């Protein structure tokens with residue numbers, strides 16, 4: 127075990143106890159393929175025990191004032207922030223992203239704890255003007271109850287805190303199943319939460335390779351009143367169906383197929399910078415990564431040339447070595463998928479402008495690539511690439527761009543680059559997306575609502591909206607006045 131992995135727990139966390147198990151699974155470093163830890167491979171029974179613990183902890187935790195909960199969350203934020211370097215190293219070790227990005231993610235992840243600690247104090251209800259002289263109407267907001275969360279591997283810290291912080295701030299207790307690829311950051315966060323004084327059972331982490339079994343327990347247990355999931359649309363649909371019988375509240379952050387529109391009147395440097403930031407972060411493995419770069423014909427050649435120049439400057443290699451801008455993909459399957467998509471595009475007439483192959487750094491490294499002359503019949507613009515490949519599609523008119531952009535069952539993020547304010551506003555309104563970046567490739571933070579429309583999901587995380595997801599409205603009528 128390397129030093130950084132030793133610093134934090136590698137066992138599961140249920141009811142304030144660190145839980146080992148005879149059955150374990152390996153966590154590997156995608157840059158080297160080396161095993162870095164063995165983590166308990168828990169089953170359905172353990173998930174039920176975690177829900178028992180969260181249920182037992184709920185009455186006391188929800189009875190605390192928001193201010194009392196905020197004090198604990200604030201301590202957690204401080205501890206996470208103090209451990210930024212260690213958490214970042216741990217993240218790069220299990221996830222692969224460049225260390226500078228990992229540090230930025232720790233800050234981003236911690237910001238949800240800081241924000242929701244305070245936002246929890248503002249769970250306001252309403253007084254509603256009466257329709258009868260003898261009655262008064264009031265609403266109050268109450269925590270929904272026990273929450274279950276299922277997280278992905280691409281943001282091992284932020285996807286945990288974006289769910290846990292609002293749940294805890296609002297008075298809910300929670301059971302989290304991190305991705306099997308990246309359980310170590312979740313366990314480290316739990317350790318820091320316990321150090322901050324979080325009572326036993328309020329936060330539980332169930333590590334497993336049997337996600338379907340644990341997911342089923344989460345969905346079918348009537349005590350779990352809400353499920354928050356970030357992952358693929360395919361799995362999101364399974365969970366949506368499984369939650370029907372207990373009529374659970376759901377937040378689903380699912381797949382995207384983000385269009386990035388570059389109009390002839392765009393500032394070229396801004397458009398290239400935005401596309402680079404949106405495309406190559408986490409080696410292209412984010413749900414808001416520009417998946418289709420739609421470029422108007424008058425600027426297409428200049429944009430393509432500028433992208434190739436910038437992409438050729440990206441250093442590819444292990445994330446722990448400073449200076450590398452693109453790390454490994456998460457798995458061999460991820461590499462296979464990217465190779466298949468590029469091959470399909472090339473077969474149908476697309477041109478590889480740079481990259482288009484596995485990088486010399488190792489079997490999970492893919493060269494940052496730009497593929498031009500992409501058309502809408504190619505799988506590369508129909509499916510999520512989840513790799514460092516920019517697919518450039520040419521368009522002629524604004525109407526064509528909007529039609530192309532919306533021609534997908536997904537609707538998470540969209541980006542557009544134009545110096546014409548009227549056009550930017552008009553197009554932003556017409557894009558089927560939960561989030562639109564205008565002349566900006568990076569827009570997520572703790573104070574704004576993150577989420578999608580269509581098959582990209584339900585609900586929002588972050589911002590004031592993110593707290594509402596964990597609250598129920600109770601209407602109280604006071605009569606006989």
Ligand code: ADP
Pocket residue numbers: 276277278279303304305306337338339340341342356357358359361362364365
């Ligand atoms: P990705 O392709 O990005 O890994 P997934 O949707 O497969 O996306 O995974 C996201 C999360 O969902 C992970 O924690 C994974 O373990 C979990 N997961 C996968 N399949 C299921 C399932 N059938 N039920 C519940 N969770 C699942």
